[in-house]
Structures are given as C-alpha cells and as structure tokens.
C-alpha cells in the first residue's frame with residue numbers, strides 16, 4: 123500500500139513556506155525516512171550556509187504544521203519524513219529499513235486503551251520490528 127508523498131512545491135504555495143522550510147521538504151521529497159544529518163547534507167547542496175541547528179528547528183516547525191513526521195525506536199536516531207497521513211512502521215532490525223504501513227484497527231485499540239485510563243489528546247504509533255524479506259534470506263554468519 124503506497125502512501126502519498128508530499129509535494130514540496132505545492133505545499134510551499136499553500137503554506138507560504140520559507141525557502142529553508144521548502145528546501146527541507148524537498149530533501150525529504152522522495153518519501154524516505156532520513157536522519158537530520160542526511161537532510162542537512164541535502165539542504166546544503168542548495169543552501170550551503172545552513173547549520174544542523176537550523177535543520178532541527180525547521181523540522182520542529184514542519185512537524186507542528188503537520189507536514190513532517192518523526193520516527194525513532196529503541197533509542198536510535200530520529201528519522202524524519204514528509205508525510206501527511208497517519209501511518210505506522212515496519213522496521214528491519216538488520217538493515218534498519220523503515221517501511222510505511224497502514225494498520226487498520228489500531229486507532230480503535232489506542233482510543234479504547236486511552237479512554238479506559240482516562241487519557242485524552244492521545245497520539246500513538248505502531249512499530250513492528252523484525253527481519254525484512256531480504257535480510258531473512260541471508261544466513262546470520264554471512265559476510266556482508
């Protein structure tokens with residue numbers, strides 16, 4: 123199931139994004155999950171003076187607007203993506219590949235659990251960790 127990716131050009135006009143914000147969105151434009159460092163490298167190819175701090179601040183703002191989502195699991199470095207739709211992730215424990223998935227039914231479970239505990243304004247996400255098809259096919263002692 124393919125999720126729609128974000129069109130930086132379209133969003134730039136709709137949200138009147140600054141050049142910097144649009145550049146960060148473009149860096150994320152191919153629909154992958156990137157670390158802030160990788161985003162920095164990509165943005166620097168258009169805007170050489172940009173610092174990592176600026177990238178983090180810009181990512182925070184884009185998250186508040188709802189154009190960027192962040193994923194981190196088990197203390198690993200956060201990875202960012204341009205995505206509008208709520209989704210969940212399959213994470214390969216070997217190659218760290220992240221795949222976007224929908225998980226029907228999770229919303230209901232999350233809301234039921236939260237309601238039972240008296241929680242409101244909840245957020246939730248599902249991370250399923252395992253071995254992807256490719257990694258499962260490689261014997262554990264193989265030289266990589």
Ligand SMILES: [Zn+2]
Nearest residue numbers: 214217254257
């Ligand atoms: Zn894998």
Ligand SMILES: [Zn+2]
Nearest residue numbers: 203211221222
């Ligand atoms: Zn994702």
